[in-house]
Amino acid sequence: MTLAGVQTFHYRGSTRASLPGKVIVLHPDELHDGSAGTDDGLRYRMLYLPPERLIEATGSASLPFVRDPVLADDEFRQCLAEALDDLEAEPQDLLMDDLIARLSSSIWRHADVRDPASSSSLAREAVLRCRDYLQDNCSRLVSSQELEAVSGLDRYTTARQFRRLLGTSPHRYLLMRRLDRSKALMAAGSSLADVAADAGFADQAHFTRHFKKTFGMPPGRWMALTKAV
Numbered sequence: 001m002t003l004a005g006v007q008t009f010h011y012r013g014s015t016r017a018s019l020p021g022k023v024i025v026l027h028p029d030e031l032h033d034g035s036a037g038t039d040d041g042l043r044y045r046m047l048y049l050p051p052e053r054l055i056e057a058t059g060s061a062s063l064p065f066v067r068d069p070v071l072a073d074d075e076f077r078q079c080l081a082e083a084l085d086d087l088e089a090e091p092q093d094l095l096m097d098d099l100i101a102r103l104s105s106s107i108w109r110h111a112d113v114r115d116p117a118s119s120s121s122l123a124r125e126a127v128l129r130c131r132d133y134l135q136d137n138c139s140r141l142v143s144s145q146e147l148e149a150v151s152g153l154d155r156y157t158t159a160r161q162f163r164r165l166l167g168t169s170p171h172r173y174l175l176m177r178r179l180d181r182s183k184a185l186m187a188a189g190s191s192l193a194d195v196a197a198d199a200g201f202a203d204q205a206h207f208t209r210h211f212k213k214t215f216g217m218p219p220g221r222w223m224a225l226t227k228a229v
Contacts, residue, residue, distance in 0.1 A: 006037030057104040064111030076106035093144040098169035126151040138177035
């Protein structure tokens with residue numbers, strides 16, 4: 001994903017250029033180079049998705065082929081931005097499942113042939129079972145294997161169908177239920193350290209980071225405003 005500057009490269013016999021906000025899809029074993037197209041320099045971030053994970057995510061026997069490597073796709077760009085947002089944190093299973101499912105769908109959307117998984121019927125009951133399970137277990141880490149057992153579907157189909165029905169990922173849904181619980185605990189007078197532990201966050205810093213990112217203010221500020229009202 002090009003962040004700043006002009007990204008130029010040679011790929012499949014042609015010279016290509018990408019501007020900020022554009023997504024570049026390069027296939028395995030395809031030779032390419034890369035450089036800044038102007039004197040202003042270049043910033044970009046890159047994610048390597050093992051081909052076997054892409055195949056696993058869609059149940060296809062082959063990889064999708066994207067003929068034009070430079071894409072203007074806001075949904076694709078947003079998915080990459082989320083995947084590359086926090087490179088220091090260890091990503092959780094549910095987050096990775098959702099990102100890989102979304103990346104797979106984005107790549108197939110630009111491929112020469114249709115996504116083989118796109119025509120599967122919506123597993124409504126399976127998704128609703130997962131929703132209820134996440135609600136009931138929001139204060140702890142829920143694994144991909146657990147949701148597979150609850151849904152009866154593989155992890156990528158579960159992530160894809162969950163987003164189609166509920167408009168968000170299992171990971172995000174679980175996080176929001178934790179944040180809902182944290183608000184209730186803070187309103188009841190619990191300390192921030194106790195709230196973080198009881199709501200299922202790794203520690204207070206982890207809780208504060210997610211709370212501020214979601215609600216635009218740290219939990220201490222939210223508590224002060226709530227008391228003022």
